[in-house]
Amino acid sequence: LLSHCYKRNMDVRTGFIVSLCLMGLTCAEPVKYLDCGSKSGKVATVDITPCASQPCQLHKGQSYSVNVTFNSAVESQTSKALVHGIIAGVPVPFPIPMEDGCKSGIQCPIQKQQSYHYLNSLPVKTEYPAIKLVVEWELRDDDKQDLFCIRFPVQIVS
Structure with missing residues (x-):
C-alpha cells in the first residue's frame, strides 16, 4: 500500500511539473557549452534558467540563473569568477553581482575530488x-x- 501511495504521489508530482512546462514556464535543460581550458576541474553540467532554446535568448532588463556543476581536481581556499562577452573575437568584461565563488553556492575551502554546484546570476542591462x-x-x-x-x-534581445 505504501509503495502504491508513493508511486501515485510521484505521478502527481511528475504531472504537475509537466503541466508547468506546458503552460510556458521554462524548465532548465543542460546548455551546450565548450570547455575553454578547465585546468583544475571538470565541468559536468551547465544550466541557465530560463533558457527555452539555444542559443539562449537573454532579454534586456532581466536576470538569468547560471548553475555549473563541476568536480575539483585541486584544493583551494578561494574562488573568483570572471565573465566576458566575446564579440568579434574580442573579450569584453561582463559584470556579475558576485565574483566570489565561495559566496555563490560553493562551500570553501574547495576540496580535491569533490563535486560543487556554482550558482550565480547573469543580469542583462537594458x-x-x-x-x-x-x-x-x-x-x-x-x-x-x-x-x-x-x-x-x-x-x-529587446
Missing part, C-alpha cells in the same frame, strides 16, 4: 545592444587556474 555573442565564464582557484572555463552562445 543598455546592452541586441547582439549574438559568446559568453565565457571562468571560476579561478587560489593559483588563478580555471576550476572551470566554459563558453556558450547567447543572443541579447
Whole structure:
C-alpha cells in the first residue's frame, strides 16, 4: 500500500511539473557549452534558467540563473569568477553581482575530488545592444587556474 501511495504521489508530482512546462514556464535543460581550458576541474553540467532554446535568448532588463556543476581536481581556499562577452573575437568584461565563488553556492575551502554546484546570476542591462555573442565564464582557484572555463552562445534581445 505504501509503495502504491508513493508511486501515485510521484505521478502527481511528475504531472504537475509537466503541466508547468506546458503552460510556458521554462524548465532548465543542460546548455551546450565548450570547455575553454578547465585546468583544475571538470565541468559536468551547465544550466541557465530560463533558457527555452539555444542559443539562449537573454532579454534586456532581466536576470538569468547560471548553475555549473563541476568536480575539483585541486584544493583551494578561494574562488573568483570572471565573465566576458566575446564579440568579434574580442573579450569584453561582463559584470556579475558576485565574483566570489565561495559566496555563490560553493562551500570553501574547495576540496580535491569533490563535486560543487556554482550558482550565480547573469543580469542583462537594458543598455546592452541586441547582439549574438559568446559568453565565457571562468571560476579561478587560489593559483588563478580555471576550476572551470566554459563558453556558450547567447543572443541579447529587446
